[in-house]
Amino acid sequence: MAIYSFWVYDRHCNCIYQREYSPLTASTSTSASATTTSQTGSTPRLSQSNSALNNSSVQRFQQSGADNSDTTISNNTSLGSSSVNNKIQELLNNGSINAINDNNVSKLLFGTLFSLRKISISLTSAPASETTDDEVFSSHTSLNKFNELKSFQTLNYKVHFYETLTGLKFLVVTDPTIRDLQLELRNIYENHYLNYVVRNQLCQVEFKEHEVISNDKFIQSVDAFWSGLPEFIS
Amino acid sequence: MPIFSIYITSKSGSLLYQKDFKVLNNPITKQNSNDYLVIASTLHGVHAISAKLTPAASAKNYLSSKLPTNSNKTGLRMITTSQFKIYMNQTVTGLEIILFTSPDMGQTKISGIYDKIYQLYCDYVLKNPFYQLEMPIRCKLFDDKLLSVVTTTNV
Numbered sequence: 578m579a580i581y582s583f584w585v586y587d588r589h590c591n592c593i594y595q596r597e598y599s600p601l602t603a604s605t606s607t608s609a610s611a612t613t614t615s616q617t618g619s620t621p622r623l624s625q626s627n628s629a630l631n632n633s634s635v636q637r638f639q640q641s642g643a644d645n646s647d648t649t650i651s652n653n654t655s656l657g658s659s660s661v662n663n664k665i666q667e668l669l670n671n672g673s674i675n676a677i678n679d680n681n682v683s684k685l686l687f688g689t690l691f692s693l694r695k696i697s698i699s700l701t702s703a704p705a706s707e708t709t710d711d712e713v714f715s716s717h718t719s720l721n722k723f724n725e726l727k728s729f730q731t732l733n734y735k736v737h738f739y740e741t742l743t744g745l746k747f748l749v750v751t752d753p754t755i756r757d758l759q760l761e762l763r764n765i766y767e768n769h770y771l772n773y774v775v776r777n778q779l780c781q782v783e784f785k786e787h788e789v790i791s792n793d794k795f796i797q798s799v800d801a802f803w804s805g806l807p808e809f810i811s
Numbered sequence: 812m813p814i815f816s817i818y819i820t821s822k823s824g825s826l827l828y829q830k831d832f833k834v835l836n837n838p839i840t841k842q843n844s845n846d847y848l849v850i851a852s853t854l855h856g857v858h859a860i861s862a863k864l865t866p867a868a869s870a871k872n873y874l875s876s877k878l879p880t881n882s883n884k885t886g887l888r889m890i891t892t893s894q895f896k897i898y899m900n901q902t903v904t905g906l907e908i909i910l911f912t913s914p915d916m917g918q919t920k921i922s923g924i925y926d927k928i929y930q931l932y933c934d935y936v937l938k939n940p941f942y943q944l945e946m947p948i949r950c951k952l953f954d955d956k957l958l959s960v961v962t963t964t965n966v
Contacts, residue, residue: 693890700850724892726891729887733873
Protein backbone atom coordinates (compact mmCIF):
# COMPACT_ATOMS: atom_id res chain seq x y z
CA MET A 578 0.00 0.00 0.00
CA ALA A 579 1.86 2.99 -1.20
CA ILE A 580 -0.66 5.83 -1.21
CA TYR A 581 -1.96 6.37 2.30
CA SER A 582 -4.16 9.43 2.19
CA PHE A 583 -5.13 12.53 0.23
CA TRP A 584 -6.00 15.94 1.68
CA VAL A 585 -7.26 19.26 0.33
CA TYR A 586 -7.03 22.46 2.39
CA ASP A 587 -8.59 25.75 1.32
CA ARG A 588 -7.07 29.19 1.71
CA HIS A 589 -8.64 29.60 5.14
CA CYS A 590 -6.61 26.62 6.35
CA ASN A 591 -9.68 24.39 6.70
CA CYS A 592 -9.50 20.81 5.53
CA ILE A 593 -12.21 20.67 2.86
CA TYR A 594 -11.57 17.13 1.66
CA GLN A 595 -9.90 14.19 3.26
CA ARG A 596 -9.68 10.70 1.83
CA GLU A 597 -7.94 7.96 3.68
CA TYR A 598 -6.95 4.71 2.02
CA SER A 599 -5.07 3.53 5.07
CA PRO A 600 -5.51 5.17 8.48
CA LEU A 601 -3.15 7.82 9.74
CA THR A 602 -2.47 7.39 13.40
CA ALA A 603 -4.21 9.54 15.94
CA SER A 604 -1.38 9.52 18.38
CA THR A 605 -2.72 10.51 21.75
CA SER A 606 0.44 9.42 23.51
CA THR A 607 1.37 11.70 26.35
CA SER A 608 4.63 9.88 26.97
CA ALA A 609 8.04 11.51 27.03
CA SER A 610 9.45 14.57 25.34
CA ALA A 611 9.80 15.22 21.64
CA THR A 612 13.38 14.09 21.25
CA THR A 613 12.90 10.79 22.98
CA THR A 614 9.71 9.84 21.17
CA SER A 615 11.23 10.52 17.81
CA GLN A 616 13.99 8.08 18.65
CA THR A 617 11.96 5.19 19.96
CA GLY A 618 10.58 3.26 17.02
CA SER A 619 7.17 2.48 18.46
CA THR A 620 4.64 5.10 19.45
CA PRO A 621 1.26 4.12 20.86
CA ARG A 622 -1.39 4.19 18.19
CA LEU A 623 -5.12 4.49 18.42
CA SER A 624 -7.40 2.92 15.89
CA GLN A 625 -9.60 5.37 14.10
CA SER A 626 -12.29 2.94 13.07
CA ASN A 627 -14.69 4.00 15.81
CA SER A 628 -14.65 7.67 14.99
CA ALA A 629 -14.79 6.89 11.28
CA LEU A 630 -17.85 4.71 11.57
CA ASN A 631 -19.83 7.38 13.36
CA ASN A 632 -19.51 9.72 10.45
CA SER A 633 -22.51 9.83 8.21
CA SER A 634 -20.56 10.52 5.05
CA VAL A 635 -18.68 7.27 5.48
CA GLN A 636 -21.85 5.27 5.88
CA ARG A 637 -23.31 6.90 2.83
CA PHE A 638 -20.19 6.05 0.89
CA GLN A 639 -20.30 2.44 1.96
CA GLN A 640 -23.87 2.14 0.76
CA SER A 641 -22.93 3.47 -2.63
CA GLY A 642 -19.77 1.37 -2.59
CA ALA A 643 -20.99 -0.98 -5.29
CA ASP A 644 -21.41 1.66 -8.02
CA ASN A 645 -18.18 3.28 -7.04
CA SER A 646 -16.07 0.16 -7.36
CA ASP A 647 -17.55 -0.54 -10.78
CA THR A 648 -16.21 2.72 -12.11
CA THR A 649 -12.88 1.94 -10.55
CA ILE A 650 -12.60 -1.40 -12.28
CA SER A 651 -13.52 -0.03 -15.66
CA ASN A 652 -10.78 2.54 -15.34
CA ASN A 653 -8.23 -0.04 -14.35
CA THR A 654 -8.23 -2.30 -17.37
CA SER A 655 -4.47 -1.96 -17.59
CA LEU A 656 -4.04 -3.76 -14.27
CA GLY A 657 -5.69 -6.85 -15.66
CA SER A 658 -5.74 -9.50 -12.95
CA SER A 659 -8.85 -9.59 -10.82
CA SER A 660 -6.97 -10.14 -7.55
CA VAL A 661 -5.34 -6.73 -7.92
CA ASN A 662 -8.74 -5.21 -8.63
CA ASN A 663 -10.20 -6.88 -5.59
CA LYS A 664 -7.43 -5.50 -3.44
CA ILE A 665 -7.94 -1.97 -4.80
CA GLN A 666 -11.66 -2.30 -4.22
CA GLU A 667 -11.09 -3.43 -0.66
CA LEU A 668 -8.79 -0.49 0.05
CA LEU A 669 -11.26 1.97 -1.44
CA ASN A 670 -14.15 0.57 0.58
CA ASN A 671 -12.25 0.32 3.84
CA GLY A 672 -10.95 3.86 3.73
CA SER A 673 -12.74 6.85 5.15
CA ILE A 674 -13.94 10.07 3.52
CA ASN A 675 -14.12 13.38 5.33
CA ALA A 676 -14.06 11.55 8.66
CA ILE A 677 -11.24 13.37 10.40
CA ASN A 678 -11.17 16.84 8.85
CA ASP A 679 -11.11 18.55 12.23
CA ASN A 680 -9.08 15.88 13.93
CA ASN A 681 -5.70 16.58 15.54
CA VAL A 682 -3.89 14.64 12.82
CA SER A 683 -5.32 16.90 10.17
CA LYS A 684 -4.24 19.98 12.09
CA LEU A 685 -0.78 18.64 12.82
CA LEU A 686 -0.29 17.80 9.17
CA PHE A 687 -1.33 21.27 8.12
CA GLY A 688 0.81 22.87 10.81
CA THR A 689 3.88 20.96 9.74
CA LEU A 690 3.33 21.91 6.17
CA PHE A 691 2.64 25.53 6.97
CA SER A 692 5.85 25.94 8.98
CA LEU A 693 7.98 24.25 6.34
CA ARG A 694 6.38 26.34 3.61
CA LYS A 695 7.11 29.48 5.59
CA ILE A 696 10.75 28.47 6.12
CA SER A 697 11.27 27.74 2.44
CA ILE A 698 9.81 31.10 1.49
CA SER A 699 11.55 33.20 4.12
CA LEU A 700 15.00 31.67 3.56
CA THR A 701 15.04 32.70 -0.06
CA SER A 702 13.74 36.22 0.47
CA ALA A 703 15.24 39.22 2.25
CA PRO A 704 14.96 39.36 6.06
CA ALA A 705 11.61 40.54 7.39
CA SER A 706 12.93 43.84 8.71
CA GLU A 707 13.84 45.00 5.21
CA THR A 708 10.47 44.30 3.63
CA THR A 709 7.22 46.02 4.45
CA ASP A 710 3.96 44.17 4.93
CA ASP A 711 2.74 45.35 1.54
CA GLU A 712 5.72 43.80 -0.17
CA VAL A 713 5.23 40.52 1.64
CA PHE A 714 1.61 40.43 0.55
CA SER A 715 2.33 41.26 -3.07
CA SER A 716 5.16 38.75 -3.27
CA HIS A 717 2.75 36.00 -2.28
CA THR A 718 0.35 36.84 -5.04
CA SER A 719 2.89 37.38 -7.78
CA LEU A 720 3.69 34.46 -10.03
CA ASN A 721 6.66 32.17 -9.54
CA LYS A 722 8.39 34.57 -7.27
CA PHE A 723 8.97 32.43 -4.25
CA ASN A 724 10.52 29.12 -3.52
CA GLU A 725 7.79 26.50 -3.31
CA LEU A 726 7.75 23.53 -0.97
CA LYS A 727 7.56 20.24 -2.87
CA SER A 728 7.67 17.45 -0.34
CA PHE A 729 8.97 16.31 2.99
CA GLN A 730 9.73 12.82 4.16
CA THR A 731 10.75 10.60 7.02
CA LEU A 732 11.95 7.03 6.71
CA ASN A 733 8.35 5.86 6.98
CA TYR A 734 6.32 8.15 4.76
CA LYS A 735 6.50 11.06 2.35
CA VAL A 736 4.13 14.00 1.93
CA HIS A 737 3.82 15.58 -1.51
CA PHE A 738 2.51 19.10 -1.67
CA TYR A 739 1.04 21.31 -4.36
CA GLU A 740 -0.36 24.79 -3.82
CA THR A 741 -2.42 26.71 -6.34
CA LEU A 742 -2.21 30.46 -6.74
CA THR A 743 -5.58 30.79 -5.04
CA GLY A 744 -4.16 29.21 -1.89
CA LEU A 745 -5.69 25.76 -2.23
CA LYS A 746 -3.34 23.13 -0.89
CA PHE A 747 -3.28 19.55 -2.15
CA LEU A 748 -1.46 16.91 -0.15
CA VAL A 749 -0.85 13.24 -0.63
CA VAL A 750 0.82 10.96 1.90
CA THR A 751 2.71 8.05 0.34
CA ASP A 752 5.58 5.64 0.75
CA PRO A 753 8.99 7.37 0.95
CA THR A 754 10.27 5.50 -2.10
CA ILE A 755 7.72 6.99 -4.48
CA ARG A 756 8.63 9.45 -7.23
CA ASP A 757 7.53 13.08 -7.09
CA LEU A 758 3.73 13.29 -7.31
CA GLN A 759 3.41 17.07 -7.72
CA LEU A 760 2.28 16.75 -11.32
CA GLU A 761 -0.43 14.29 -10.27
CA LEU A 762 -1.67 16.72 -7.64
CA ARG A 763 -1.76 19.44 -10.24
CA ASN A 764 -3.66 17.11 -12.52
CA ILE A 765 -6.25 16.54 -9.77
CA TYR A 766 -6.70 20.27 -9.43
CA GLU A 767 -7.00 20.89 -13.15
CA ASN A 768 -9.06 17.92 -14.22
CA HIS A 769 -11.02 16.90 -11.15
CA TYR A 770 -11.35 19.83 -8.77
CA LEU A 771 -12.09 22.36 -11.50
CA ASN A 772 -14.55 20.08 -13.29
CA TYR A 773 -16.49 18.71 -10.37
CA VAL A 774 -16.27 21.43 -7.75
CA VAL A 775 -15.62 24.80 -9.38
CA ARG A 776 -17.80 24.18 -12.44
CA ASN A 777 -20.50 22.52 -10.39
CA GLN A 778 -23.16 25.13 -9.77
CA LEU A 779 -24.54 23.28 -6.77
CA CYS A 780 -21.17 23.10 -5.04
CA GLN A 781 -19.89 26.14 -3.20
CA VAL A 782 -16.48 27.55 -4.12
CA GLU A 783 -15.84 29.21 -0.79
CA PHE A 784 -16.05 26.80 2.10
CA LYS A 785 -17.11 27.81 5.57
CA GLU A 786 -15.78 26.12 8.64
CA HIS A 787 -16.85 22.44 8.90
CA GLU A 788 -18.00 22.44 5.30
CA VAL A 789 -16.46 19.76 3.13
CA ILE A 790 -16.58 18.51 -0.44
CA SER A 791 -19.25 15.81 -0.35
CA ASN A 792 -19.68 15.68 -4.09
CA ASP A 793 -19.89 12.04 -5.22
CA LYS A 794 -18.57 12.77 -8.72
CA PHE A 795 -15.44 14.37 -7.30
CA ILE A 796 -14.91 11.58 -4.79
CA GLN A 797 -15.32 8.88 -7.42
CA SER A 798 -13.11 10.48 -10.03
CA VAL A 799 -10.31 11.18 -7.55
CA ASP A 800 -10.50 7.63 -6.23
CA ALA A 801 -10.36 6.31 -9.76
CA PHE A 802 -7.37 8.53 -10.49
CA TRP A 803 -5.33 7.43 -7.49
CA SER A 804 -6.20 3.76 -7.83
CA GLY A 805 -5.28 3.90 -11.50
CA LEU A 806 -1.70 4.87 -10.71
CA PRO A 807 0.80 1.99 -10.68
CA GLU A 808 2.03 3.27 -7.31
CA PHE A 809 -1.33 2.71 -5.61
CA ILE A 810 -0.43 -0.86 -4.66
CA SER A 811 3.24 -1.59 -4.29
CA MET B 812 26.16 19.26 -5.32
CA PRO B 813 27.07 22.08 -2.95
CA ILE B 814 26.12 22.48 0.69
CA PHE B 815 24.67 25.95 1.28
CA SER B 816 24.55 26.07 5.05
CA ILE B 817 24.66 24.03 8.21
CA TYR B 818 22.74 24.36 11.46
CA ILE B 819 23.42 22.35 14.61
CA THR B 820 20.72 22.34 17.28
CA SER B 821 20.78 20.85 20.74
CA LYS B 822 18.31 18.27 22.02
CA SER B 823 16.11 21.06 23.36
CA GLY B 824 15.99 22.85 20.01
CA SER B 825 18.31 25.76 20.66
CA LEU B 826 20.68 26.75 17.90
CA LEU B 827 24.27 25.81 18.78
CA TYR B 828 25.97 26.53 15.50
CA GLN B 829 25.02 28.15 12.23
CA LYS B 830 27.10 28.82 9.18
CA ASP B 831 26.32 29.89 5.63
CA PHE B 832 28.94 28.90 3.08
CA LYS B 833 29.97 30.98 0.12
CA VAL B 834 28.66 29.12 -2.90
CA LEU B 835 27.99 30.29 -6.42
CA ASN B 836 24.25 30.85 -7.12
CA ASN B 837 23.29 30.34 -3.51
CA PRO B 838 19.48 30.76 -3.27
CA ILE B 839 19.57 31.22 0.51
CA THR B 840 19.75 34.85 1.50
CA LYS B 841 21.28 36.19 4.67
CA GLN B 842 18.84 36.46 7.56
CA ASN B 843 18.76 38.21 10.90
CA SER B 844 20.39 36.34 13.75
CA ASN B 845 16.92 36.11 15.29
CA ASP B 846 15.49 34.49 12.15
CA TYR B 847 18.12 31.76 12.34
CA LEU B 848 16.99 30.94 15.86
CA VAL B 849 13.36 30.83 14.76
CA ILE B 850 14.08 28.60 11.78
CA ALA B 851 16.18 26.19 13.82
CA SER B 852 13.62 25.79 16.57
CA THR B 853 10.75 25.47 14.07
CA LEU B 854 12.59 22.66 12.32
CA HIS B 855 13.20 21.03 15.68
CA GLY B 856 9.48 21.14 16.50
CA VAL B 857 8.38 19.95 13.08
CA HIS B 858 10.88 17.10 13.31
CA ALA B 859 9.11 15.80 16.41
CA ILE B 860 5.58 16.41 15.09
CA SER B 861 6.22 14.59 11.84
CA ALA B 862 6.96 11.41 13.81
CA LYS B 863 3.41 11.54 15.15
CA LEU B 864 1.90 11.68 11.67
CA THR B 865 3.26 8.29 10.61
CA PRO B 866 0.48 6.26 8.93
CA ALA B 867 -0.08 2.96 10.78
CA ALA B 868 0.52 0.91 7.66
CA SER B 869 3.93 2.49 7.07
CA ALA B 870 5.26 2.35 10.61
CA LYS B 871 7.79 -0.40 9.84
CA ASN B 872 8.97 1.00 6.53
CA TYR B 873 12.32 2.05 7.92
CA LEU B 874 13.27 -1.60 8.36
CA SER B 875 13.40 -2.07 4.62
CA SER B 876 15.32 1.10 3.84
CA LYS B 877 18.97 0.79 2.90
CA LEU B 878 19.98 3.83 4.93
CA PRO B 879 21.74 3.73 8.29
CA THR B 880 18.88 3.66 10.77
CA ASN B 881 20.46 3.61 14.18
CA SER B 882 18.90 7.00 14.87
CA ASN B 883 16.18 9.27 13.49
CA LYS B 884 13.89 6.36 12.61
CA THR B 885 10.64 8.27 12.74
CA GLY B 886 11.54 11.96 12.58
CA LEU B 887 11.78 14.26 9.60
CA ARG B 888 14.66 13.44 7.25
CA MET B 889 14.39 15.44 4.09
CA ILE B 890 12.49 18.50 2.90
CA THR B 891 12.43 19.26 -0.81
CA THR B 892 11.75 22.73 -2.13
CA SER B 893 12.23 23.96 -5.67
CA GLN B 894 15.52 25.72 -4.89
CA PHE B 895 17.12 23.67 -2.14
CA LYS B 896 16.82 20.57 0.01
CA ILE B 897 17.01 20.35 3.77
CA TYR B 898 18.48 17.20 5.28
CA MET B 899 18.03 16.58 8.98
CA ASN B 900 19.69 13.99 11.11
CA GLN B 901 19.38 13.39 14.80
CA THR B 902 21.94 11.48 16.77
CA VAL B 903 20.90 9.15 19.59
CA THR B 904 21.79 11.87 22.10
CA GLY B 905 19.37 14.33 20.51
CA LEU B 906 21.84 16.56 18.70
CA GLU B 907 20.45 17.57 15.33
CA ILE B 908 22.58 18.32 12.30
CA ILE B 909 20.66 20.19 9.62
CA LEU B 910 22.16 20.65 6.17
CA PHE B 911 20.83 22.92 3.43
CA THR B 912 21.97 21.59 0.07
CA SER B 913 21.27 21.97 -3.61
CA PRO B 914 18.31 19.93 -4.93
CA ASP B 915 20.53 17.35 -6.65
CA MET B 916 22.15 16.11 -3.44
CA GLY B 917 21.49 12.39 -2.79
CA GLN B 918 20.71 10.63 0.47
CA THR B 919 23.65 8.25 0.38
CA LYS B 920 26.17 11.00 -0.11
CA ILE B 921 24.69 13.06 2.71
CA SER B 922 24.99 10.24 5.24
CA GLY B 923 28.75 10.15 4.66
CA ILE B 924 28.95 13.88 5.27
CA TYR B 925 26.94 13.50 8.50
CA ASP B 926 29.43 10.97 9.81
CA LYS B 927 32.30 13.33 9.12
CA ILE B 928 30.60 16.30 10.75
CA TYR B 929 29.61 14.31 13.81
CA GLN B 930 33.16 13.06 14.12
CA LEU B 931 34.40 16.64 14.02
CA TYR B 932 31.85 17.61 16.65
CA CYS B 933 33.08 14.86 18.94
CA ASP B 934 36.75 15.60 18.38
CA TYR B 935 36.84 19.37 18.40
CA VAL B 936 33.78 20.44 20.39
CA LEU B 937 33.12 17.79 23.01
CA LYS B 938 36.81 17.23 23.72
CA ASN B 939 37.38 20.95 24.13
CA PRO B 940 37.79 21.50 27.89
CA PHE B 941 36.37 25.03 27.65
CA TYR B 942 33.15 23.99 25.91
CA GLN B 943 29.99 23.79 28.01
CA LEU B 944 27.24 21.47 26.84
CA GLU B 945 24.11 23.07 25.35
CA MET B 946 25.96 26.35 24.77
CA PRO B 947 26.73 27.90 21.38
CA ILE B 948 29.79 26.39 19.72
CA ARG B 949 32.71 28.78 19.45
CA CYS B 950 35.68 26.58 18.64
CA LYS B 951 38.09 27.77 15.99
CA LEU B 952 39.41 24.28 15.22
CA PHE B 953 35.85 23.01 14.61
CA ASP B 954 35.21 25.96 12.29
CA ASP B 955 38.32 25.25 10.26
CA LYS B 956 37.84 21.49 9.97
CA LEU B 957 34.16 21.86 9.10
CA LEU B 958 34.99 24.34 6.39
CA SER B 959 37.51 21.94 4.87
CA VAL B 960 34.98 19.07 4.87
CA VAL B 961 32.35 21.25 3.20
CA THR B 962 34.80 22.70 0.68
CA THR B 963 35.86 19.23 -0.45
CA THR B 964 32.21 18.28 -1.14
CA ASN B 965 31.37 21.62 -2.70
CA VAL B 966 34.21 21.50 -5.22
